[in-house]
Amino acid sequence: MYQTRPWQKVLRYFTIIIVSIMFFFPTYWMITMSFKPKGEWNSAAGTIYWVPQNPTLDNYKTVLTEYRGQFFRANQSSALPSIRSSIVVSIGGTLFALLIGTLAAYGISRHSTDTGDLPWYIAVGRLGLLVLVMLPFIVLWARLGILATWYGILTFTIIGIVADQIIGRVLGKYYKGAVGSLSFSILQLRMFPPMAILIPVMIMWSTFRLIDTWYGLVIVYGVVTFPFVVWLMKSFFDDIPKELDEAAVVDGSSNWRAFFKVVLPLAKGGLASTALFVFILNWSDFLVALLLTSRNWGTIPVFLNKLVSSEIGAQHGPKAALGLLAVIPPVVFGLLIQQYLVRGLTFGAIKK
Amino acid sequence: MANLRLENVTKRFGPITAVKALNLEIRDGEFFSILGPPGAGKTTTLRLIVGLEKPDEGTVYIDGEPANEIHPGKRDIAMVFQNLALYPDKTVFDNMAYPLRERKLPKDEIERLVQATAKSLYIDHLLKRKPAKLSGGERQRVAIGRAMVRKPKAYLLDEPLANLDALLRLEMRVELKRLQGELGQTLVYVTHDQVEAMSMADRIAVLNKGVLQQCDTPEAVYNFPANRFVATTIGSPPTNFVTADVRPHGDNLLLAHSVFALAVEGGRHPARAALESAAAGQALPEKVLIGFRPEDVRVSTSQANGCNVPAQVSVVEPLGGETVVDLRMGGDLVKAVVPPTQRLEERRHVWLNFDPERVHLFDARTGQRVYTTGQGEPFACLEAVH
Numbered sequence A: 001m002y003q004t005r006p007w008q009k010v011l012r013y014f015t016i017i018i019v020s021i022m023f024f025f026p027t028y029w030m031i032t033m034s035f036k037p038k039g040e041w042n043s044a045a046g047t048i049y050w051v052p053q054n055p056t057l058d059n060y061k062t063v064l065t066e067y068r069g070q071f072f073r074a075n076q077s078s079a080l081p082s083i084r085s086s087i088v089v090s091i092g093g094t095l096f097a098l099l100i101g102t103l104a105a106y107g108i109s110r111h112s113t114d115t116g117d118l119p120w121y122i123a124v125g126r127l128g129l130l131v132l133v134m135l136p137f138i139v140l141w142a143r144l145g146i147l148a149t150w151y152g153i154l155t156f157t158i159i160g161i162v163a164d165q166i167i168g169r170v171l172g173k174y175y176k177g178a179v180g181s182l183s184f185s186i187l188q189l190r191m192f193p194p195m196a197i198l199i200p201v202m203i204m205w206s207t208f209r210l211i212d213t214w215y216g217l218v219i220v221y222g223v224v225t226f227p228f229v230v231w232l233m234k235s236f237f238d239d240i241p242k243e244l245d246e247a248a249v250v251d252g253s254s255n256w257r258a259f260f261k262v263v264l265p266l267a268k269g270g271l272a273s274t275a276l277f278v279f280i281l282n283w284s285d286f287l288v289a290l291l292l293t294s295r296n297w298g299t300i301p302v303f304l305n306k307l308v309s310s311e312i313g314a315q316h317g318p319k320a321a322l323g324l325l326a327v328i329p330p331v332v333f334g335l336l337i338q339q340y341l342v343r344g345l346t347f348g349a350i351k352k
Numbered sequence B: 001m002a003n004l005r006l007e008n009v010t011k012r013f014g015p016i017t018a019v020k021a022l023n024l025e026i027r028d029g030e031f032f033s034i035l036g037p038p039g040a041g042k043t044t045t046l047r048l049i050v051g052l053e054k055p056d057e058g059t060v061y062i063d064g065e066p067a068n069e070i071h072p073g074k075r076d077i078a079m080v081f082q083n084l085a086l087y088p089d090k091t092v093f094d095n096m097a098y099p100l101r102e103r104k105l106p107k108d109e110i111e112r113l114v115q116a117t118a119k120s121l122y123i124d125h126l127l128k129r130k131p132a133k134l135s136g137g138e139r140q141r142v143a144i145g146r147a148m149v150r151k152p153k154a155y156l157l158d159e160p161l162a163n164l165d166a167l168l169r170l171e172m173r174v175e176l177k178r179l180q181g182e183l184g185q186t187l188v189y190v191t192h193d194q195v196e197a198m199s200m201a202d203r204i205a206v207l208n209k210g211v212l213q214q215c216d217t218p219e220a221v222y223n224f225p226a227n228r229f230v231a232t233t234i235g236s237p238p239t240n241f242v243t244a245d246v247r248p249h250g251d252n253l254l255l256a257h258s259v260f261a262l263a264v265e266g267g268r269h270p271a272r273a274a275l276e277s278a279a280a281g282q283a284l285p286e287k288v289l290i291g292f293r294p295e296d297v298r299v300s301t302s303q304a305n306g307c308n309v310p311a312q313v314s315v316v317e318p319l320g321g322e323t324v325v326d327l328r329m330g331g332d333l334v335k336a337v338v339p340p341t342q343r344l345e346e347r348r349h350v351w352l353n354f355d356p357e358r359v360h361l362f363d364a365r366t367g368q369r370v371y372t373t374g375q376g377e378p379f380a381c382l383e384a385v386h
């Protein structure tokens, strides 16, 4: 060890304390806030309530029960529907992404002939070319008046996929890499921030009547998190020697059975961590849910945003209470799968 | 029992040709070994036979039937992978039961077969353990057990004894030979260890860079190597090679090295015809490679009868049962194997005396063997002035 001077020690602890306060104070404030009665929410009167003076469970009651009156002039219902909605769409989206993503990842891990990652300029160039090629179609479709019909969207999508593949092939002539491969297309999906696709998705969803439905949200969550699942699960599958599934195939399994009976059990640790990661992404989403829901399927973050009354402004107490409640599912989920969050399951499969 | 045949099989991976126009026939009940250095295409050949790879060209026949389109699981061939590929989350019992369960055998039948197989491999006390808790040799047995338990037509073993320590390897070698004798099944054994191939196999196929070099019995491969590669691969230490000039000398031919020469006497000597045909035409090649095995060389401190070639001892490696001597012969370094009782000091001047019955001539350009004295007339030996 190297010598630590006293002033270095002081600086170190000072930094630790500052960072700790930055991280833990908001949590502390939220917890105490959830037990504070209305009068203690604001420091408008000049007093700051560091601890609740008259602790109360009213805030929890407010968000968990059908409550009209004091706080809510408008016909404001409880948070229960939004909690239900959050649970349904987060789990649904996670399952959807896991289902298609895991299979795709396995396929890519075992059958892709990719030699490595693409340089970014090839990747961006391909995406740019696609946008350029598709622009005239947007104009044409709009002229024809079919841009927002189901068959318009369908044909546009098909043309897009075909164009993407052609661009991939053409680029592949000049760049001997992974252009034109499936995993590249998935990488490409990862490059879209959800914001970039949300407006078109809104148009599509209203055409397909998917706005404010649980399955409409599940599809979007599934698609947005799909690339994460593919890239995480691919790395887990890559760690499992391909000779294991081949041994199963030689031993008489079909390719599907080899996957389900030999490979997937070995990847369950990875599957669990991927599921948790994707679930948290879905659970904490605000933007997608805000734009694609209205009355029925608003999720917790959307509901939190609406916890404002015209009379006294933001409902800090109920917000804190619901926020705390919203932390519970990811934590419980994490604890439940904790035993699977270990690596090294493949030890002993092969000789070193 | 199965007869396996590869006809003109080629397999490419991108720019690499892993196996090139391979013709092989592995007969019923044969212990067949595929020998080659790393990257020779040994594993690829096995994967082609079992169906994990599809040939780009050519056909794989199993019992005379074209099998290119048959799923690996339906070929009834078992394979032990180079890395064993035991299922790490399953116990030894479940590992061995896996192929039987996939065949939907009744439970008690599975139990009985696994127990019997485990007993014959002396691993019946390990059935409840996971592979991670086994020693290297035990894992090896489990992998072989998983292959044996379903009584396949043929076994493919990919370097099964690599990575075991020397003693265990010797033990397993004997045992594998015994097992194969008992099972009487076709067994293809891939190895890069020529001793394993020589000691176990009925026939050996020597592979290099995806190309078959020679396929014959161990004796034939040892005594009549098809080319320089085989002569170097088979036998330890490898065959010595020295380059000699080919000089016509009246009716005779002289194969002249800097310190000695072999005389091919008479215009009708078969070696002359062989050299001429190797050179494609009537003209003789300018150079030829003379090859002789270290085992066929005697080293003595005085001249003896036969061919005496002057040399100087460079390095002496005593191996216990024998001693390997590196010698400087003119500009060439050659090796000789001598009895351990013979004392030779470094830098000592000695005479090399090699068995004129066991000298090979190789084409200097292609490396193909063109003539072996054991097959025909021997050469006369001339000592060069030095």
Ligand SMILES: Nc1ncnc2c1ncn2[C@@H]1O[C@H](COP(=O)(O)OP(=O)(O)OP(=O)(O)O)[C@@H](O)[C@H]1O
Residues within 6 Å of the ligand: B013, B014, B016, B017, B018, B036, B037, B038, B039, B040, B041, B042, B043, B044, B045, B082, B192
């Ligand atoms: N799936 C693959 N993709 C690309 N190249 C491959 C693949 N499998 C094998 N090769 C190449 O083919 C050649 C032959 O490989 P193979 O595994 O058959 O050699 P081997 O004789 O078994 O060698 P080793 O003794 O190292 O196991 C090598 O050059 C290898 O790099």
Ligand SMILES: [Mg+2]
Residues within 6 Å of the ligand: B042, B043, B044, B082, B158
């Ligand atoms: Mg190999």
